[in-house]
Amino acid sequence: MTVYEFELRFSAPPGDHVVDALYEAGWDDALIAFDPDTGGEGWGTFRREAPSAIQAVVSAIRQGRRAEVDLLGVTEDYVSLAEIAERTGRTLAAVDHWATGRRGAGGFPEPRVPRPRVSLYSWAEVTIWLVEHGLAAMSPADVEIARICEVADATLRARRLQNHLAEAEREELNLAVA
Template identity: 35%
Template sequence: MDEHRFELIISGALTNDRLGALVGAGCDDATFSTRDDLTFAAFDREAPTMLDAVISAIGAVETVPGFEVLRVDPDELVWASEIAERTGRTRQSVAQLIKATRGPGDFPAPATHATRNPLWRWSEVEAWFAAHEGRQPDTERTAVLGAINGALQARHSLRGAPQATPLRQALTQLLAS
């Protein structure tokens, strides 16, 4: 089995009792911290695949009352500074690639301009670096984390929505196609 590293971002306050419950639920391979009313669980989990590791960790965390996993980091959406960090480049180098003043051009378009700083999809950026620089992307990790974060976001959005049942049916149909 391989060891997989990832971090879960969890809603719910971490108390000594809850920490004990998390360890008892099978989260003894995680280090916990808190920030801004969120709990962070950094896992080093042994499992056959990244998917198995993350799903088992989410299941273990959510057996503890009061905790809900919000997302898995590293997140799929990244700023230019995060691209620089993940690729070992400077921020200036990444900015030049984005603006096509350096490199082959055709850098992926931002996924969103919701803030002053655009965000890119890491899976697209990683594929671009693989195509243009021969980097070996960790496609399993990228695909698994992207899909799980999408599912967690959909689950969170559906909670309490007045039209949750039709939305669930539509999502199920969409995923089946």
């Protein structure tokens, strides 16, 4: 089995019982960061052994729900060029050249959050591009977990946001995107 690394963000009411409940629900393979005195947000950093990335992430989500925490999202998918350089062991100049098309195969993923100084890119899209063009040594597990985390994060955020809609609006939206 493969070990997958990812984070789940959550929110919970104050109390020591939250960390205990998460551990008892199965987060014994996660480092949990949460201030039980103030409540609010926390996260679990996982190194989970599983047959696939989807099974690793889904099992952690189910366990978080059993512990009755509000799951906010999965590993942040947005990275800067500097973070891409750090994760791939390349220089910032090399990554900038890929992004601008001055070097490499071209077709580098467009930024998800374009900014004048520091744009943010989808790590899932970047890992796929790097592997396709042989520009960084990424394990299949690294690519798989990045892709699954991107989708899981979007799904959790969308479900949380849908709770702010009236039932009729939620049903209409679900029918439109089904």
